[in-house]
Amino acid sequence: MPQAPKLPLLYNPASGIATKDPDALLRPLPKDLRDRVDPIPFGPPWDFEPAIAQAVRAEGPLLVWGGDGTIHHAAKALIGRGCPVPLGAIPGGSGNGLARGLRTPLEPAGAIQRLLEGRELRMDLPSLDGEPFLNVCGMGFEAAVAHRFDAMSGRGFGTYARACWQLWRTWPATALAWDADLAPMPDPAGRLDRLRQAFKVPEAALPEQAWSLCFANLPTYGSGLWIAPGADPTDGCLQWATLARPSWFDLLAEAPTLFREGGHTPLRHEGRLRHAILRLERPLPWHLDGEPVAERDRAELTIEPRAFRMQVTGACPWQ
Structure with a gap:
C-alpha cells in the first residue's frame, strides 16, 4: 500500500x-x-x-x-x-x-x-496597492526601521533596537491627506475597558500628519509590541494606528505599556477603515509584514474579507 x-x-x-x-x-x-x-x-x-x-x-x-x-x-x-x-x-x-x-x-x-x-481560520486579506500582506503594513519611522534593519548584518531584537535608536531622533513626521471609508471602533468587551471608555475622549480622527503610521490586520508587531489592540482579522476592516515620537520620559514611562495587551497610552492613536487612499507630502519608504517595499507618496489600502486560509491553534480568539 x-x-x-x-x-x-x-x-x-x-x-x-x-x-x-x-x-x-x-x-x-x-x-x-x-x-x-x-x-x-x-x-x-x-x-x-x-x-x-x-x-x-x-x-x-x-x-x-x-x-x-x-x-x-x-x-x-x-x-x-x-x-x-x-x-x-x-x-x-x-x-x-x-x-x-x-x-x-x-x-x-x-x-x-x-x-x-488546530483548525482553519478564514481571515481577511488586505493589500497595499494590490500587494497582499497578512499582519501589518506601514510607513514613516517603522518603515524606515524595516529598511535599515534589512540592510544591517545580524538579526534579533538587539539589531532591531539598534536600527530604532539610529532613526528615533532624526526621522521627521510627514503631512497626510486621506480619502477613506471609515468604520467605528468595536465596543469594549471587558469591564475594565468599558470603564475606560466612559472616561475616554472621542475616537481619534484621521491624522493630518504622522511620525509612524501602520495599517493592521492583527494586533501585534514583532517582539510583542501591541500596536493595534483592537485589530480583528475577520471584520473586513483594517485598524490604523499612529505612534507619536516618544520623549526620553516616554521611553521610560509609556513605551512599556505598548508591550502589554491591555495597555493604554497617549503615544498611540487608532481607528478603523474599510478602504483608504493616502497621499503623502513626499515619497517615503513602506513595509509589508516587515519586508521593505518601494517608496511611494500615494497608497491605496483595500481588504478582501475572509479571503485567506490560515491554520491556527485553539487559542486563536477568532472563528
Whole structure:
C-alpha cells in the first residue's frame, strides 16, 4: 500500500538568531504527528511551487517555520495559487508578529503540535496597492526601521533596537491627506475597558500628519509590541494606528505599556477603515509584514474579507 504523502515543513535556516534543527523540533511530538511531517530547508529565490503541490496532495496545511518575512513570501505564493491549502506559521524569526497576533505558542515544537491539532481560520486579506500582506503594513519611522534593519548584518531584537535608536531622533513626521471609508471602533468587551471608555475622549480622527503610521490586520508587531489592540482579522476592516515620537520620559514611562495587551497610552492613536487612499507630502519608504517595499507618496489600502486560509491553534480568539 503506498505511503500517504507527508505535510511539507519549510524552514528557513537564515531566519531569526537561533539555529533551526528540524530533528530537535519534531522529537518532542507524538509519533503520529511526527510521521505526518516532512522537513524541507528553504530560502530565496522562494520557489514554493513544489511544497504547495505536496501540501495539496497531503491535504494541507503548508507549514512554514521562519520569520515574518519568510511567512509573508509563503502567503504570497499561496495567494497566487488561489489558496489551495491553509498556511501554518511556526515562529522562527526575530519578531514573530503574525504568530503572536494569532496566539500561536512561540516555542516551535509546541506551535507545530497545536497547529496540527488546530483548525482553519478564514481571515481577511488586505493589500497595499494590490500587494497582499497578512499582519501589518506601514510607513514613516517603522518603515524606515524595516529598511535599515534589512540592510544591517545580524538579526534579533538587539539589531532591531539598534536600527530604532539610529532613526528615533532624526526621522521627521510627514503631512497626510486621506480619502477613506471609515468604520467605528468595536465596543469594549471587558469591564475594565468599558470603564475606560466612559472616561475616554472621542475616537481619534484621521491624522493630518504622522511620525509612524501602520495599517493592521492583527494586533501585534514583532517582539510583542501591541500596536493595534483592537485589530480583528475577520471584520473586513483594517485598524490604523499612529505612534507619536516618544520623549526620553516616554521611553521610560509609556513605551512599556505598548508591550502589554491591555495597555493604554497617549503615544498611540487608532481607528478603523474599510478602504483608504493616502497621499503623502513626499515619497517615503513602506513595509509589508516587515519586508521593505518601494517608496511611494500615494497608497491605496483595500481588504478582501475572509479571503485567506490560515491554520491556527485553539487559542486563536477568532472563528
